[in-house]
Amino acid sequence: MKPVEIKKDIFWVGAVDWNSRDFHGYSLSPRGTTYNAFLVKDEKITLFDTVKADFHDELLCSIAQACEGTPRLDYIVVNHLEPDHAGCLDRIVERFHPEKIFCSPMGEKALRSYYHHSQDWPVVVVPTGTSISIGKRTVQFIETRMLHWPDNMISYIPEDKIAFSSDAFGQNWASNERFVDEVDSHALDTALGDYYANIVLPYSPVVLKTLDALAGMNLDIDMLCPDHGLIWRGKEAVAHALDSYRQYALQKPTKKAVIVYDTMWHSTEKMARAICDGLSDEGISVRIMSVKHNHHSAIMREVFDASAVLVGSPTHNNGILPLVADVLTYMKGLRPQNKLGAAFGSFGWSGECVKIITEHLTGMGMEMVEPSVKVKNLPSHETYQACYELGKKVGAAINAKLSA
Numbered sequence: 001m002k003p004v005e006i007k008k009d010i011f012w013v014g015a016v017d018w019n020s021r022d023f024h025g026y027s028l029s030p031r032g033t034t035y036n037a038f039l040v041k042d043e044k045i046t047l048f049d050t051v052k053a054d055f056h057d058e059l060l061c062s063i064a065q066a067c068e069g070t071p072r073l074d075y076i077v078v079n080h081l082e083p084d085h086a087g088c089l090d091r092i093v094e095r096f097h098p099e100k101i102f103c104s105p106m107g108e109k110a111l112r113s114y115y116h117h118s119q120d121w122p123v124v125v126v127p128t129g130t131s132i133s134i135g136k137r138t139v140q141f142i143e144t145r146m147l148h149w150p151d152n153m154i155s156y157i158p159e160d161k162i163a164f165s166s167d168a169f170g171q172n173w174a175s176n177e178r179f180v181d182e183v184d185s186h187a188l189d190t191a192l193g194d195y196y197a198n199i200v201l202p203y204s205p206v207v208l209k210t211l212d213a214l215a216g217m218n219l220d221i222d223m224l225c226p227d228h229g230l231i232w233r234g235k236e237a238v239a240h241a242l243d244s245y246r247q248y249a250l251q252k253p254t255k256k257a258v259i260v261y262d263t264m265w266h267s268t269e270k271m272a273r274a275i276c277d278g279l280s281d282e283g284i285s286v287r288i289m290s291v292k293h294n295h296h297s298a299i300m301r302e303v304f305d306a307s308a309v310l311v312g313s314p315t316h317n318n319g320i321l322p323l324v325a326d327v328l329t330y331m332k333g334l335r336p337q338n339k340l341g342a343a344f345g346s347f348g349w350s351g352e353c354v355k356i357i358t359e360h361l362t363g364m365g366m367e368m369v370e371p372s373v374k375v376k377n378l379p380s381h382e383t384y385q386a387c388y389e390l391g392k393k394v395g396a397a398i399n400a401k402l403s404a
């Protein structure tokens, strides 16, 4: 890849991973992703983050081009230690012998536990409020703990009105474009929400605090550079990124429900469709998502901005089907808020499915809409009616929330 000059003497030197489909090891990334690193040419040539280890050679090549054939790094700023951003840090340190390596207090802890041989590295810890000079420019550091790891921080250069935000405001988006204004805005918003739903959602309270803190600092930002995806260029684009995160973090109710299910002999599937009819008749937009046909991260994208989650499974070996358990475990970790829940399913003899699903959903703090529906073997006309009524009841509860 060629480096891209994004502001005078500031270069994108990252890598595009066109083939990434398994982001961070648990979430789909159907468009691929990027690992963004940035080089600022000042009296101290400063690199902000590195790339995933597989792309080390590309990073070297981009640094060499940006430095016009005589590569040099004086400072490295490590905004985040996760291996997709610091995976080749050791090789970069060995090659360039930087004068200083800056990271957050939690970053230092992570650095020592990832790089056991780093005792001699010239690490400088930069808590929130610290700033350094790199020549004509200063760099200010703002810790963003748990957004989405304890070590994350934002680096801000006031002279250029540019912020490097590590994972925050990122999207999984592989392309030859580097800026958000070069792509379709609707697709971009989908990618931004997808990333938030699967990576950032559990830390929504931290997002709100961070946004308030940034607003309180009156930072003048006209370029926001996340470590994944496209760069937010211009004040309007930056405001859109910040406002989208505020809306996502608030998790306000919407006129939408998601039915998640698995099925053995189609009884639970038929129940899902009858429930959908009831929701539809209340004017609710419904997504029916079979866990066999939808990855847990695709399901979470839909759950993220829905008001209700209705989960169905047959009883299997006194439990629920394993793919339903997978989705529920994944969902619990992402801590969705302000959701209604409902349970349904079929059984042959013991019939624990509804009880187990209810335990999962109440364990996530969901307010259950009752009665849940359970049927032995095949649904009857009465079962379909009960499923329809459950859908209607959930729909009415969503409408009540929206009008409250």
Ligand code: FEO
Binding pocket: 080, 082, 083, 084, 085, 148, 149, 167, 227, 228
């Ligand atoms: Fe993309 Fe938290 O690393």
